[in-house]
Each structure stands twice: as C-alpha cells, then as structure tokens.
Amino acid sequence: MIFDIPIQAFLGQLLIGLINGSFYAMLSLGLAIIFGLLNVINFAHGAQYMVGAFVGYLLLTWFGIGYWPALLLAPLVVGLAGMLVERLALSRLYDLDHLYGLLFTFGLALVLEGAFRYWFGASGKPYATPEALSGGYNLGFMFLPKYRGWVVVASLIVCIGTWLLIEKTRLGAYLRAAKENPTLVRAFGINVPLLLTLTYGLGAGLAGFAGILAAPIYQVSPLMGTNLIIVVFAVVVVGGMGSILGAIITGYMLGILEGLTKVFYPEASNIVIFVIMAIILLVRPAGLMGREA
C-alpha cells in the first residue's frame, strides 16, 4: 500500500501510463522530426496514425495478411503516401508563411478522417491480438498482457533506432546540417528537396507504425487519432519543438505521469498534461530540451 493505494492499482496504472507514453513518444518523435527539418506543424499526424491502423485492418480483412507483415507494410504505405503528399503539395508551401503548412495538413486530416468515416462508419473495428502475443504473464503482484509488454518494447526499439539514425549516421548528419543551413548543404551537392521528402515520409511512417501497433489495443476507428494528436502536440511543446530526444523522453514521462494521476487524483488525469504544458510555457517557453531561439 502506498498512500492507501493498493500496489496492484498503482502498478496497473503505471503500466497503462507507460503504454500510452509509448504512443506519445512515437507520435511526438515523428512530429518533432517533421517540424525540425520542414518547419511544418503536421496536423495530419493523427490521421496518418489512423490510416496506419486501417491499413493493417484492411490487409487482414481483404487479403488475409496478418499482423507481422502488416507491422512492416502499414508504415511503408503511410510513409510512401506521405512522400507523395510532400512532393505534390507541401513542398509548394515552404516559401510561404508556416500557417499554410498547418492549414494544409489540418485540411488533409479532416479529409482523411471524413473519407474513412464515410467508407467504414464511425464505430471501432476490432483487430485481434496476434497469436504469439495473446495471453500474458503473472508477475505475482499483477498480470501483464504479453501484447502490452510488446508495445513498450517495440516503441523503445523504434524510438532508439530513429534517434540513432539521426544522431549517428551520415543521413542523420545531412538532416541535422540541412536544418541549420539548407542552402549550404545543397551547395555541397546534397539533394535537400529529396531529403525533405524522405523526412516527411519517415515522420508519417512512424505515425503509421504507431497506428498498426495500436490496432489490437484501441480498435480501429476513423477518429482514433483525433483525440490522441492534441495530447501529442502538448508533449511536443513540453519537450521542445523539433527536439528529437525531448519528444521521446517527454512522451514516456508524460504518459507515466498521466497514469499515476489516475491513481492519486483521477479527476485531473485528463488535464494533467495540459497543465504541465502551461507551466512549461510560462517557465521555459522553448520546452524542456529545446534551444532558446
């Protein structure tokens, strides 16, 4: 018992917080990458997450393609679609005010969510947990469903992998340099417009991956990204716009904090992230790990 709270309830909410945090981290990571290099606030991120889940669902119901191939195919489809969108539309807005990119992606989100609701209805579609990950472990003090453990592991792998890609590889060095001085990077012979397309594809692909990962837990529905994305934007603001590590760490941290709030003061659990965002904006406007402009 901690403060009269049963240890089971405490650890249970900690786990739920960690799982929510896994999704916050993956999604805010994608947003941070896109914002960092393209200076676009990608409002379509929630819709891209939803499309990732739907790609998994449709692969299964139309073609009988199961979870494991979908885990690869869904981010690929969403990423490629994202690259097409960047090439055809977003790339034409870079010279204009940031507001245009924001309005465009917001419109795109509305169109995607509207279209999926029109085709598939608003209700959630169940997506079965894959055979290998059904069941769970009895840890003695609590029951851990295997799939939830897998979500945490997969999200950690993806977040760390993406961070290594950006911080430790040559491609990552191009991205970091292009963020500082795109003209000079082009003058060195690097195709920066292509780099921007790939970056948007990577960010969208991360959202698609989070979507298929979420499908067995949250069901598949056209509006599944809408509520989530608002929280994720708060996470990005707290972490620092464009900070990769800030997005990852803040994602897990705020997920856990939200879970714990459910234990100690459930009434505040829906707003705790936004309260923290407001405090951060007052105290440190650039975010926890952002650079002061």
Add this chain to the structure above:
Amino acid sequence: MTDATALLQVRGLNAWYGESHALHGIDLDVKQGETVTLLGRNGVGKTTTLRAIMGILQKRTGSIVFDGKDMMPVPLHKAAHVGLGFVPEERGIFANLSVEENLTLPPVVAEGGMSVEEIYTLFPNLEARRHSPGTKLSGGEQQMLAIARILRTGARLLLLDEPTEGLAPVIVQRIGEVLQTLKARGMTILLVEQNFRFASKVADRFYVIDHGQVIDSFHVDQLPDRMAALNEALGV
C-alpha cells in the same frame, strides 16, 4: 583578357538580390591550376559573383561555363558534382555536427580529393578536436575546417570567400601556407579577398571589381606598378 580554354569562363554575368541589380555583366576567366583573386571594396559584388557562379543566387543571366559545361541550367545541388567547391564567407560550420561530421559532410564527387588522414596531417588541430561540436572551434580553426571539408570532395575549382576575414596575423599566415600547398597540388582557386597583401602572396592574377563590373585585371608581376592606383580604387 578572355580565354576560351579556361577552366571557368564567365561572360556577361548579371545577378539580382530580389529587385536589387547587383552584378552588371561580369567577365572573367580562371585557367586550370591558377589562383585568381577578386579585389574590390565592400559591397561591390565580389561575394555575389561567387554566389552566382556557384548557383546559390539563382536570379542570374549571362553565361557560366565550367570545364566546357554550361552551368546556368544546373541546379544548386548538382553544381558540386560538376566540380565546384564552395567555402562561404561566414564559413558555414554546423553547430549540430561534430568537427569530423562537418569534415565528412560534403559527398566525395570525384577522385583526386584528399583523404581524411591527409587532411588531419595538414590540419593537426582538427584531428585533436574531431569530436567537439563544429562551432566550439576558434575562428581560425573553423576557417581551416571550412576549407578542409572541400578538399576531401575532389572539387576542381575552389570558390573561397574572404578566408582571412577577422583572423589573427599568425592564422592568416597559416591559411596562406595552406593555399600554397593546394596550388602545389594543382588546385584551381577563385579567391575573394580584401587583404591584398595576403592575396599578392598566393594569387597569379587579379580582377578589380566595382559597382558589379570588372574595372581592371592584371597579372601578379604587374602588382608593384599598380599599387598606387589600387590603393585609391580600394580606398585603403
């Protein structure tokens, strides 16, 4: 003085910053293995000439031929692959990259560039600080890094914008030695420089630029005769 066999031939180059007409018909040649210096006061168009040749400034007319290739339709990210290497006035060292990442950032575009080991032999300071963030280096070291990273790529023409600006005399001397080494290796260099004492030690020929036009050109041998006129033209 025009030469149809020159490595770089620029004819009637005009360029604009937005509405502002900055270059009014620049003609110049740089021969293989030559070091050519653009002299002139602040704001007469020397840096603009380099930026227009490189293609950073896209609002340009006239003709730029490099190694027989028309450079006017070449997009900026292809210019390096044709053989142009650019070292900007502000040096352009990336703060988010380590010294070594800065050094190896520009892709190798042709054979004949230096290896990282050769570069570290030429610039021992850079090796000692290879893991520091690029902008933690001193101004002189940053300038060395800015030059060094182009030497790796196999670029055939170095466009070098005011490498001595704001640096201590001992560093300026060091940069002079580096340029001599590059000349000895057969590198072709187009240099913008205010410090013509420095330029006179490395350059083979000079162009004097004023109001976006070439107003004079001469060989380094003629420099002593021109000193008086130059001092007046450059206002030093």
